[in-house]
Amino acid sequence: MKSIIGTLTLLSVFAVSPLLAEDGVLIYTSEYLSDPVGDGHRVTVFQESEKLQDGSAKLVLDPNGCGLNQFGDTTFCTLMAPQVIDCELKAKKLADPLELDRTVFEVISNDFALPGRMSLVTGTESGIPTRLVIDSETAESRRRVVPLFKIDPEIALLGNNTVPILTADQPLAMSTATEAGSDGATPNNGTAIISSILRSRNSMTNFEQVYTVDQLEGRQKEGKAVIQATGTVTTSGWSNPTLSPVIYVVEPKNGIWEYQFVAESPGGSITNPVITKLTTPEVSINLHKKMKGVRVTAQQGEMLLRFVPTIPEAPKPMDHVAVNDVSIDGNIVKIKTLYSGGCTEHDFQLSWDGTYLESNPPQVRMRLIHNANDDACDGLIRETQSFLLPQLDPCIIRIDTGDGNTHEVPYGLN
Numbered sequence: 001m002k003s004i005i006g007t008l009t010l011l012s013v014f015a016v017s018p019l020l021a022e023d024g025v026l027i028y029t030s031e032y033l034s035d036p037v038g039d040g041h042r043v044t045v046f047q048e049s050e051k052l053q054d055g056s057a058k059l060v061l062d063p064n065g066c067g068l069n070q071f072g073d074t075t076f077c078t079l080m081a082p083q084v085i086d087c088e089l090k091a092k093k094l095a096d097p098l099e100l101d102r103t104v105f106e107v108i109s110n111d112f113a114l115p116g117r118m119s120l121v122t123g124t125e126s127g128i129p130t131r132l133v134i135d136s137e138t139a140e141s142r143r144r145v146v147p148l149f150k151i152d153p154e155i156a157l158l159g160n161n162t163v164p165i166l167t168a169d170q171p172l173a174m175s176t177a178t179e180a181g182s183d184g185a186t187p188n189n190g191t192a193i194i195s196s197i198l199r200s201r202n203s204m205t206n207f208e209q210v211y212t213v214d215q216l217e218g219r220q221k222e223g224k225a226v227i228q229a230t231g232t233v234t235t236s237g238w239s240n241p242t243l244s245p246v247i248y249v250v251e252p253k254n255g256i257w258e259y260q261f262v263a264e265s266p267g268g269s270i271t272n273p274v275i276t277k278l279t280t281p282e283v284s285i286n287l288h289k290k291m292k293g294v295r296v297t298a299q300q301g302e303m304l305l306r307f308v309p310t311i312p313e314a315p316k317p318m319d320h321v322a323v324n325d326v327s328i329d330g331n332i333v334k335i336k337t338l339y340s341g342g343c344t345e346h347d348f349q350l351s352w353d354g355t356y357l358e359s360n361p362p363q364v365r366m367r368l369i370h371n372a373n374d375d376a377c378d379g380l381i382r383e384t385q386s387f388l389l390p391q392l393d394p395c396i397i398r399i400d401t402g403d404g405n406t407h408e409v410p411y412g413l414n
Helices: 004-008 019-023
Strands: 025-029 042-048 055-062 066-068 074-077 083-091 104-108 117-121 130-135 143-150 193-196 207-209 212-221 224-233 239-248 256-264 276-279 283-286 293-297 302-307 322-329 332-341 347-352 363-371 379-388 395-400 406-411
Touching: 042 143, 212 293, 212 302, 212 332, 212 379, 224 239, 224 256, 224 293, 224 302, 302 347, 322 395, 322 406, 332 347, 332 363, 332 395, 332 406, 347 379
Parallel strands: 256 293, 302 379, 363 395
Antiparallel strands: 025 042, 025 143, 042 055, 055 083, 066 074, 083 104, 104 117, 117 130, 130 143, 193 239, 207 256, 212 224, 224 276, 224 283, 239 256, 293 302, 322 332, 332 379, 347 363, 395 406
């Protein structure tokens, strides 16, 4: 797998695939905002069109706070996943007081409480930028204007700010992609994606994917998950290991969000061939109902960690799977499975109804759901499924595999 940073090797860039020009995707982004818009220190708007118009769009709020140097460049930022909001643009019938033929679009979201009433105002060729106008709905009502700058899909803009990175081998589209791109690359999970490095440093020229990812840890509490990865590189001199999240313009169908394990390589400096372990800082993730887990990738291999939703009844379908062993490693339950397939990716889910059985010690019943996605192949697949447990009291976890078998494992008991 290509390194997303090694592909671009720029100080801090917004590089865009030429495929975007064919797809007609507009991208407008702000500078870093010391005074955030809601939770967003940077605001980005995407729309699949040749020019801003009525219709669906994406609003991305980047929550990462950054330090600034005397030139106003970001120096060091926190590392949190951005929020991608589905919204609609609806033109208002307003006369332009400057007679510049500008249009004002109301920004509407039915699923997310926006940080005030938002409008998007088109810019002009004479130099007036596109603007995001926010009318606060708090008691201290005020109007705020945030300039947005259009990103040309065929130009890489160099700078020292933290901005999204689009990789040349991952074309962007605003709707689900069902076929390979024109360069033959098939978008991940049938979706086109934007890779985003959410941390900026004064020298990010040599960030590359690490060689392997060996361990993925985490914890889950109150609608948030925190993950941390450990991996290896094959030479000395690497630093600043980071989990680089992927921003999905269209949510992945399988509900698995991807992170790429990258670090700053020694570049052209002399290094020793030695296996070196690297551990990333913790990354906080805001969970939502469409998110079923995370996948962390390296040059060689990947690790998948699924979340355990609290739902009153296990979903269907349920395809046969054999469970050979169940174990607990910290906050992660690991289930060794055996199933037939090999032609498509299978979905696994571990569900809990949120209740405890009255016993000593208390018991929690969970159910393993296997969806083969109509895989007609008959190869035998041995895999370990890893699930990040929700916050639980000490208990016995009983896992029903759907074939009449139950596996028990203690959690938090001395």
